[in-house]
Amino acid sequence: MLRSLSIRDFVIVDRLELEFSPGFTVLTGETGAGKSILIDALALVLGERADAVVVRSGAERAEVGAEFDAGGSETLAGWLKANDLAGDGNALLMRRVIESSGRSRGFINGRAATAAQLREAGESLVDIHGQHQHQSLLRPAVQRELLDAYGGLADAAKAVAGRHRAWQQRRESRISFENNAAAFAAEREQLEWQVRELEALKLGADEWPELTAEHSRLAHAARLLESAQLGVDAIAEGEGSSLAQLNAVLGRLNNLVDFDPRLKEMLELLEPARIQLQEAAHALRRYGERLDLDPRRLREVEQRLDSVHGAARKYRVAPEALPAKLADAKARLREMGEGGDGEALRRLEEDAHAAYMTEAKKLSAGRKKAAKKLSDQVTQAMQDLAMAGGQFEAALNAAAEAAAYGLENVEFLVSAHKGMPPQPLAKVASGGELSRLSLAVQAVTSRVAQVPTLIFDEVDAGIGGRVAEIVGTMLKQLGGRHQVMCITHLPQVAATADQQWQVSKTTANGKVSSRVTVLDRSQRVEEIARMLGGVRITETTRKHAAEMLKGSDS
Numbered sequence: 186m187l188r189s190l191s192i193r194d195f196v197i198v199d200r201l202e203l204e205f206s207p208g209f210t211v212l213t214g215e216t217g218a219g220k221s222i223l224i225d226a227l228a229l230v231l232g233e234r235a236d237a238v239v240v241r242s243g244a245e246r247a248e249v250g251a252e253f254d255a256g257g258s259e260t261l262a263g264w265l266k267a268n269d270l271a272g273d274g275n276a277l278l279m280r281r282v283i284e285s286s287g288r289s290r291g292f293i294n295g296r297a298a299t300a301a302q303l304r305e306a307g308e309s310l311v312d313i314h315g316q317h318q319h320q321s322l323l324r325p326a327v328q329r330e331l332l333d334a335y336g337g338l339a340d341a342a343k344a345v346a347g348r349h350r351a352w353q354q355r356r357e358s359r360i361s362f363e364n365n366a367a368a369f370a371a372e373r374e375q376l377e378w379q380v381r382e383l384e385a386l387k388l389g390a391d392e393w394p395e396l397t398a399e400h401s402r403l404a405h406a407a408r409l410l411e412s413a414q415l416g417v418d419a420i421a422e423g424e425g426s427s428l429a430q431l432n433a434v435l436g437r438l439n440n441l442v443d444f445d446p447r448l449k450e451m452l453e454l455l456e457p458a459r460i461q462l463q464e465a466a467h468a469l470r471r472y473g474e475r476l477d478l479d480p481r482r483l484r485e486v487e488q489r490l491d492s493v494h495g496a497a498r499k500y501r502v503a504p505e506a507l508p509a510k511l512a513d514a515k516a517r518l519r520e521m522g523e524g525g526d527g528e529a530l531r532r533l534e535e536d537a538h539a540a541y542m543t544e545a546k547k548l549s550a551g552r553k554k555a556a557k558k559l560s561d562q563v564t565q566a567m568q569d570l571a572m573a574g575g576q577f578e579a580a581l582n583a584a585a586e587a588a589a590y591g592l593e594n595v596e597f598l599v600s601a602h603k604g605m606p607p608q609p610l611a612k613v614a615s616g617g618e619l620s621r622l623s624l625a626v627q628a629v630t631s632r633v634a635q636v637p638t639l640i641f642d643e644v645d646a647g648i649g650g651r652v653a654e655i656v657g658t659m660l661k662q663l664g665g666r667h668q669v670m671c672i673t674h675l676p677q678v679a680a681t682a683d684q685q686w687q688v689s690k691t692t693a694n695g696k697v698s699s700r701v702t703v704l705d706r707s708q709r710v711e712e713i714a715r716m717l718g719g720v721r722i723t724e725t726t727r728k729h730a731a732e733m734l735k736g737s738d739s
Contacts, residue, residue, distance in 0.1 A: 186637045186668040187311065188252040188276075192226050194244035197690070197699045209664030211679045212672045212701075213712055214688035219699030220672045223688070224313060224642055227251060230281045231311055232304030235289035242696070250280040253310050257637060261309040270296055270306075277310075279303060311638045314623035322597070322623050323611045329595040332579055335630045336555025341548045342590065348541035349589040355537040359530040366527070373521055376514050379500075383511040386496055393493065393505045400486045417473070421466035428462045435459065545592045549581070552593065556581055559629065566625035569655045571648040572618065574603025577625070597626075621648075621656070627667075628659045639663065641671040649675065657681030676716040680733035685709050709734060 192201040197219055212220045229235060230249045240247045255261050256275030265271040272278060272294030280292040281303065291298045293306060314322070322328070333342045362369055421428045435455055442448045497504040556579040563577035581593040598607035601618055610622065627639060641660065648656065657678040663669050664683060673679055687702045704712055710730045711722070718726035 186254050187227075188254055190223070190227060191248075191250040192223075193248040194241035195226050195229075195247040195249060196222050196239055196241060197697050198222060198226070199241060199696075199698050201699070201701060203686075203701060205668065205670075206684055207664075207668050208683035209661045209669045209671070209681065210684040210686065211682040212670065212686050212688055213674070213679050213716060215690070216674075218688045218690050220688045221642060222699060223701070224640060224672065227311065227640070228313055229283070230279050230303065231307030231313075232291070232300045232302075235281065235283045235287075235300070237283065237285055237287035239283055240285045245285055247283045248280070250278065253277040253279070253638075255310065258309050258635070260635075261306065264305065264309070265293070268302060270294055270298060270302070277306070279306065309636065311640060312623075312627075312636045313640045314619070314627075314642065322619075322626060325594065325596065326590075328579075328597045329590060331626070331630055332552060332555055332559060332595050334635070335559055336551050338548060338551045338555065341544070341551060345541070345544045345548050345591050346589045348537070348544045349587070352534070352537040352541045355530070355534040359527070359534050362527055362530055369521070373518065376518050376521075379514045380511065380518065383496070383507060383514065386492065386507065388493060388496075388504075388507050390508045393507075396486065396489060396493070400490055403482060403486060416469045417466050420462050420469070428459065428466065431455065431459050431462065541587065545587065548591050549593060552581055552591070552595070555579075556595075562629045563622075563625050566628055566659075567622070569652070570621045570625060570659075571652040572601055572621065576600045576603075576607060577622070578607045580607070624656065624659060624663075628663055636667075638668045638670070641669070650677075653677035654681075674716065676713045676730065676733060679709075679713055679716060680730075680736070685712065687712050706734070 186207060187205045189205060190201075190203045192198045192203075203223075212223065214220055225233075225239075226249045229239065230251045254275050255265075255277040261277075262271070265277070270293045278292075278294050279298075282290045282292075289300065291300055291303045293302065298306075312322070322331075330339075330342075333339050418426065420426055435452065438448050438452055438455075442452065493504045493507065496507055500507070500510055502510055559579045560577055563579075564575070567575040567577060576599070578598040580596045580598050582596055584592055584594050597610045599610055599622060600607045610619070624641060653675040654677045657675075658681060660669055660671055660678065661681045661683070671678065671682075679685055685704045687704055687708070689700055689702070691698050691700060702708070710727055713730035713733060714722045714726040717729055
């Protein structure tokens with residue numbers, strides 16, 4: 186819902202800060218006081234076309250800011266995140282600045298946003314019904330979505346869209362195969378040849394590092410053996426070996442330790458060294474015994490290395506990457522799978538199309554029932570809104586081709602008067618009629634409508650008396666489920682509101698300004714009395730106004 190609206194130097198508004206409440210709010214005031222300017226300002230921050238003429242005379246720029254509670258819309262939250270425009274918590278801040286030069290800038294949650302992005306966000310937040318461009322009810326997609334939501338068909342519509350995507354993917358695969366059959370066959374043949382060659386190589390995932398280590402060992406076996414023997418000789422077996430000399434030192438010191446106990450500390454340091462030298466000599470002997478001088482095995486390993494190196498050069502990868510190359514080739518072949526068979530692709534496409542048609546026909550049947558019910562209920566509501574004899578029809582027209590949204594286009598048709606054939610909503614409805622039709626549709630579908638804030642302008646055009654009371658009652662009921670605002674000249678409508686704001690003009694220093702006053706109970710009586718009696722307000726009109734307010738509370 187809309188929490189607040191801030192307006193600076195916009196047309197005849199110099200400074201205005203408004204806080205909004207849930208429920209049904211009416212804006213009243215003399216003609217020309219600037220009631221529609223508030224809606225124009227809100228429409229501007231919701232992405233409507235900007236023009237330098239909206240900048241207040243003498244000001245450098247006009248600025249409009251709005252804060253919304255957007256916590257109830259997962260769709261909007263996802264859109265904000267996808268566009269890197271998400272804010273903190275549920276608050277959504279939108280701002281529009283129009284320079285006197287005509288340049289316009291938009292912001293969402295403090296980040297720069299285009300007018301198109303403002304409009305996209307606004308479509309999930311506010312619907313303005315009247316002589317304004319921001320009217321979702323005129324958009325075919327919205328009409329279809331509204332009918333689906335009304336009929337409880339949202340999940341069925343998603344299923345149809347999913348089946349359509351699967352069908353189109355199969356279709357594209359088949360067309361791609363037919364258009365590129367030769368290239369496809371060549372690629373598959375090449376991959377099959379690669380798989381055969383790499384499988385014949387039989388290079389294991391860990392074989393390459395083991396192979397290179399074994400080759401290094403075999404190639405240097407003689408030097409390794411010689412070095413190991415030299416080590417054994419130097420440590421333990423050669424003349425004057427380290428171990429022999431250390432044993433001699435230890436024996437001499439052991440004979441002298443009784444004469445000087447301090448030698449015991451040196452003996453304790455040398456004894457571990459003797460043990461380690463013995464173990465090192467033993468390890469070198471075992472190493473030399475296991476070391477194999479095998480020229481035949483060396484030749485085998487070198488041949489294996491040559492084969493692997495040759496394959497690596499051929500496929501332009503590192504030797505250790507050859508197993509991954511084989512896995513990729515196999516995966517691509519599996520991916521191509523039945524793609525090498527045009528007939529199989531056609532069968533898959535036909536199966537996907539049949540699955541789509543099954544779901545689409547179910548959706549069509551559901552839409553047919555929902556369209557009949559919606560048409561009857563909105564037509565009935567029209568009779569109560571000074572459109573006697575009028576008729577509303579949610580028409581289902583066969584689509585030129587099967588689409589992601591189903592087999593039919595949804596189009597709202599209306600005949601405002603008895604005997605006139607139904608025509609598209611945008612072509613036959615005047616501003617006042619369109620606003621009342623919107624009210625009728627919203628009242629009927631209010632339980633499923635997704636937009637939280639509804640604004641009605643000129644909803645009372647050409648009506649009065651009992652019809653005005655019905656309009657007021659419908660708006661109040663709608664306000665139980667949505668935040669509803671309405672500009673009205675009718676006291677019957679104003680009396681039903683939960684809140685009433687008075688818009689008035691003042692003049693200071695030769696400049697006209699518009700201001701808004703939130704009316705309390707007594708002020709509402711005065712304003713409704715003015716709406717009843719005009720310039721001259723009598724006690725009778727005040728009494729009548731009080732009775733109207735009291736009646737709306739019951």
